[in-house]
Amino acid sequence: MVGLAMQDLSVRYGRTEIVSGVSAEIPSPGGLTAVIGPNAAGKSSFLKRIAGLAKGTGTVVVVEGEKGDAGISYMPQDTACNAVLSVYESVLMAAKQGSGWQVADDELSDIDRVLASLKITPWAFRNLGELSGGQRQLVAIAQALIRKPEILLMDEPTSALDLYRQIEVLTYMSSLAERTGMAVMIALHDLNHALRYCERTLVIADGRLVASGPSEEVITREMLRDIYRVDARVERCSLSRPMVIVDSSIV
Numbered sequence: 001m002v003g004l005a006m007q008d009l010s011v012r013y014g015r016t017e018i019v020s021g022v023s024a025e026i027p028s029p030g031g032l033t034a035v036i037g038p039n040a041a042g043k044s045s046f047l048k049r050i051a052g053l054a055k056g057t058g059t060v061v062v063v064e065g066e067k068g069d070a071g072i073s074y075m076p077q078d079t080a081c082n083a084v085l086s087v088y089e090s091v092l093m094a095a096k097q098g099s100g101w102q103v104a105d106d107e108l109s110d111i112d113r114v115l116a117s118l119k120i121t122p123w124a125f126r127n128l129g130e131l132s133g134g135q136r137q138l139v140a141i142a143q144a145l146i147r148k149p150e151i152l153l154m155d156e157p158t159s160a161l162d163l164y165r166q167i168e169v170l171t172y173m174s175s176l177a178e179r180t181g182m183a184v185m186i187a188l189h190d191l192n193h194a195l196r197y198c199e200r201t202l203v204i205a206d207g208r209l210v211a212s213g214p215s216e217e218v219i220t221r222e223m224l225r226d227i228y229r230v231d232a233r234v235e236r237c238s239l240s241r242p243m244v245i246v247d248s249s250i251v
């Protein structure tokens with residue numbers, strides 16, 4: 001069961017400050033938190049700063065975590081691939097990152113379990129270079145999960161997946177977070193995913209946190225107008241789930 005406290009985070013690339021003064025708390029147990037906002041708003045930079053992969057000021061404290069900073073894992077937006085590795089080898093390498101090369105039986109069982117949970121076992125011995133973009137994205141998720149992070153930062157993890165896989169992955173992440181107490185922050189462009197799968201949402205615009213709270217309270221007509229510049233409504237579908245219906249862009 002972990003949470004996260006972020007205080008006054010900033011990110012700088014050279015002299016340019018891209019993210020400024022972001023403070024937010026993810027209570028324990030973390031569950032799923034969406035990070036939304038327009039293109040180039042600073043979502044990836046914010047996640048990288050939390051993971052210690054981008055330079056800047058501010059503090060990140062892992063609340064109740066056993067591994068401290070070591071328990072944070074970042075899954076990048078671009079899933080770079082080493083074409084000479086098989087899926088299985090690439091997940092094994094991710095598992096062994098930062099530790100020795102001896103492999104125990106239970107580590108191999110963990111890999112089997114992660115591949116099975118994402119339904120990618122049939123490709124286990126195919127080379128990464130032969131996979132489609134969506135298949136590679138699922139492997140990247142497996143590489144992130146095999147490290148058993150306490151806090152997982154996922155940068156648009158479903159952007160290359162078909163609708164069925166998007167739902168499968170987010171449902172799985174949601175149940176995994178509930179079962180393990182893991183905190184998952186997910187940069188997303190699909191606001192219906194944020195409404196449906198994420199307990200809370202942070203909105204980043206121009207590098208600043210402009211709203212945060214329960215997803216349904218944050219994703220409102222006003223926010224969509226002010227931040228996304230679209231005329232849109234949040235209505236309930238026949239199953240009573242909230243969803244965004246876009247009428248037009250605002251010129």
Ligand SMILES: Nc1ncnc2c1ncn2[C@@H]1O[C@H](COP(=O)(O)OP(=O)(O)OP(=O)(O)O)[C@@H](O)[C@H]1O
Nearest residue numbers: 013018037038039040041042043044045046077187
């Ligand atoms: N390594 C870098 N060096 C310089 N500028 C960068 C670097 N990485 C990102 N930026 C700039 O920082 C800004 C925010 O980028 P970032 O990738 O954090 O946005 P984002 O909200 O994740 O965008 P998107 O939704 O388009 O993926 C952009 O203007 C981008 O050009």
